[in-house]
Amino acid sequence: MSLPEASKPQILVLSRLATPIGEALLVTDEDGVLRAFDFADYEDRMRKLMRRHYGDQAIGQGAPPAALAETFGRYFAGDLDALDGLEMRTNGTVFQRRVWAALRTIPSGKTLSYKGLAERIGSPKAMRAVGLANGANPVALVAPCHRVIGADGSLTGYGGGLHRKQWLLTHEGAQFGG
Template identity: 75%
Template sequence: MTKSLPETLILDRVATPVGEALLVVDEAGVLRAFDFADYEPRMRTLMGRHYRGMALNPGRAPDALREAVGRYFGGDLDALAGIAWATNGTAFQRKVWDALCTIPAGETLSYKGLAERIGSPSAMRAVGLANGSNPVAVVVPCHRVIGANGSLTGYGGGLPRKRWLLAHEGAAFKDSLAA
């Protein structure tokens, strides 16, 4: 993961069981954003902040990335682990995003647990804000962070999608959406 600016940003669209995924890659095929089409305006705003003045050019992400996304949604829960990604967030945000990648598929962690994992046990709110501004959703698995009581908490892609992702991974959580 680097903080260098890309020369080009390419926007691809891939069908998934939970909606059309948006993949933004740079000229080297490094993933810069992963979001869902129903949140495209938010993703474009975020990309504009991180990569000021850069256009998102329609195109195709590398086949290996597209295939990894397909394998993950098809049940290979480790398929996303080898994807190269880069962000342009703050040092603290990148620390949180790196820590998210240490939560295995099928497991969850509370905000407090994530704050402790990065060595900042009292920074739960800051961890929550960094988690919520993760530009590389699913690949950097912010959906694996849940409330201290095991309940689903906010997710940029919507709680029904978070519920689906966690159930897909076999993670335990309190499902208030099933009621």
Template identity: 65%
Template sequence: MPKPPEALYLDRIATPVGEGLLVTDAEGFLRAFDWTTHEDRMHLLLRRQNPPTSLRAGRAPNAIRGALETYFAGDLGALSKIRWRTGGTDFQRAVWTALCTIPVGETVSYKGLARRIGKPSAMRAVGLANGANPIGIVVPCHRVIGSDGSLTGYGGGMDRKQWLLTHEGAAFRRAA
């Protein structure tokens, strides 16, 4: 008999850069964070990286909401308090864990991130895993930039990436 779908809960939160979507599980872990403008992408990542799930409306735990609100208000270390988990491959989870080692206010290149996980020639695979990160901001994929210091793609949009890095005080080369 197949296992019933796991219940996940969808909440929304206002941020200075648009409405965010928070997906949590019954144990209070954050499973996804994305933007309403990219909701289809979030659903796709949830389907690809998790066993069958059932997504329904529900309020995220106060600890998660509070940490996000505090981060956007200027307490840049607040996100480290959020408990998260995700599916994905072992390689993807290694990349996402490595993203969490990038300090606030710093950036790393794809090459640097590949080195951090012990796979220095896997820059393209690291880029793909970074792009498949379902927990934006908390798992800080926005802190990955080009080797020359330029902004590179971000699933939430380049304007948001620039805002987030500026908010965190990170150095990067602005687009012309």
């Protein structure tokens, strides 16, 4: 699955959504397509990423599109494949978008190391660059960066906090530790 580069949207809307692991932030465009997903305690970081991708584009406030709220609700209720077909539009470098597309190929309940992700995109020596792209992922959970763990099976950094990464992996039934 590839991620087409997003053009500059005419409208961006920030919505808030309650989840079992804290309030989520969803940024959608005029078509109701997801541009960003993060958690409220990381709103400053999300806004910085949005400025990097869309410049000084204003972000309004609004309710989440019903279809998105329903899809995220299904995921948190146990339909672990609910997010698989969710449309999203991202900006970023070609390399970043390759990494984000590869994240979407990691099935729910599975994990992959940074090295494994680098190999998956055909750049086996680019582990550090893969890690940086993973950290710049604007659509956390949908491009499931939480499924990338250390080579020894340990939980490594997660932009939403390690407690959320652990919760998400446990929710999905993934094996990890180390």
